[in-house]
Amino acid sequence: MLEVFTLFLFNIIVYNIPLLYGTTGEIMIDKSGSLNLGVEGTMAIGAVAGYLAGAKCDSLFVACLVSFIASGLVGLLFSFLTVTLQANQNVTGLTITTFGVAFYYFIGNALSNSAGGWPQLSGTKLDAHSQPVHIPGLSDIPFIGKAIFSHSILVYVGILIAVLMWLYFKKTVPGLKLRAIGENPAAADSLGVNVAMYKYVHIIVGSGIMGLGGLYMGLNMGGTFEGSNCWINGYGWISIALVIFANWNPAKAILGTLIFGFFNTLRVQNAALAYTFPETLGWLTKIPSHFFSALPFIITLLVLITSSLSKKNKSGEPQAIGRNYYREDR
């Protein structure tokens, strides 16, 4: 009976953690005053590069490292274009999404066509490395042990990143300087903060974090490449919406991920709930399944509308976001 709840909670986490990576990565970039719409593409590149390297070396660490570096390079490209060359951030971000997803298919198709091909890579030991970890004591707790304390190591890394980032913004000097740049780069500049350097570093690190989220998605699907369906599948875009939901706060991003994850899981599990508890939850079957499919996006839309209506909910938005900083204009 309770298994269905365990599975529900378990799935909320296991299928939605990539959103947390995408969201925290984007928050870091946003905080530096840059808006990167290339989350989807950055995640796709991190996913494919990290998975291949990891499968080749049979190491989850290598997979994470390469994924971080590959996406970091995409971040470097974004920084070069928007910080050094002052290109339009929106256009550059969209280009990176187009480029990243195309890169994913390009590499994937090339590999699938080669001898042996992609299937040989999938189901390698890499998946074994990313299996749920067993935490002594905690994993054995009935009900929540399986739901919360039996996940792949990357789930905990994602949460850790969010918490550390929150501390970084709130409690450290570089974090304060970063926020200053996002609010008013000219003022930060006049105080001697190296605006360009800060932007570069945080865009690269933020992109690297997104890449890990992409890698997680690839691992989640056993690395099976399929010619018309990208692993990332729109999660990059949802991440951008979650940034607004979280009010640019990495700790709130954890909450946002779980709330979105709840509705995302409900769309798959509503029938299972109704089946297990016909008397109390049987009414769920009366609602058309297409409504549940739309629900996560309806919620996203509602969140965007309410947060746009209220000033307070946007208090975390960096004032200079999306605008390039011309030192000469100061």
Next chain:
Amino acid sequence: MKKLISMLVTAALAVTSVLAFAGCSSAKGNEGGSSASDFKVGAIYINSQNDTSGYTYAHHHGITEAMKKVGLDPAKDLFIVDNVPEDDEKVKQAIDQLAGNGCNIIFGISFGYINAMEEKAKEYPDIIFSHATGYLSNDTNFNNYFGRIYQARYLAGIAAGYKSLATGNNNIGYVSAWGTEYAETCSGINGFALGVFSVNPDAKVSVYEISTWGDQELERQAAETLIDTYGCGVIAQHCDSAQPQIVANEKGVFGCGYNSDMTKEAPNAHLAAPIWNWDAYYATAMKAAMTNPATFMTEVGNYYEGLNAGLVDVSALSSNCEPQTKEAIELAKKMMISGEWDVFSGVKLSFSGDTGSVTVEKTNAPLVTNDGTEIVAAGGPSVDDGVIQGSMNYYVEGVTQVN
């Protein structure tokens, strides 16, 4: 200066990504080379010709194989417009482009191309238009083609049925893109289920509808739900990726894939997959059109074949299959090829006996839906036309949709 460089770099990046897609939208060209004949083939695809699995891949593979069979060179004689959405204007443009290339026959592989193809068939009376999965045609140059994949699904159902007997678990799951909305998915589910029941009459088939042709995460979660909540021991599927099989493999249950032999993705789980051999149709169509286009509609006409033409089949049985499976499948196949029996008739098959002595028994029994409506009376003829005419919009007895 900075602005100039930045524009250049952005442009370069944009061009690169466009190039990455370019392979998808370009028509593969005849560079004036002289082929054995002047016959040219046109094809309109819904996805990329570079796909390595799935629907478009299966058709592209079929067309190129068929061309080699009839002595055409796909590199020279095949023109493709791919990534064409189901939008009349886009399809018409694609047809104009292929007509301009001098194609003698144009294949459109997606259902939604139907109206554009019908209209353009009137405009280009000298070109033969051939449309997959549709229901329109004319008397001179426009036909439709589809296959009896439900026959192959019935065979896969036999493999699943034996597995359920061996494991003692009567719950069988089916991850389906759509349910009763499309006769294509619905007939596949029914065909599979009847195959299961021919071996294990006590089995129950639970269908999980994901409401999209392909979404790896949903396919995965649907399979997990079927296994964890509904206790299914075999997972069949009608969706794009191999995720349901991979999940079955992870969870130590069994499965039947679709479209390709998914044993490589799920070595410990996969039993057998219903597969298409589209080249069987494409070779027939090309040969007829090359010989005499005027008689195409009488020679080929609307094409709806199955195991008999080799258009559909099951993949090689994996070592996960129960030993009786092969014999039972051979028996059922023989009856369908000879035309002696078909799946959606008022006669049901039951298999029994051990390896080496598997026998099949025919009994008259009505085909009944899961809400008790009788579709075919006991002993009545098969309603397989319902599959192409779209009137099959019910599940047979023993099938339930869980969501």
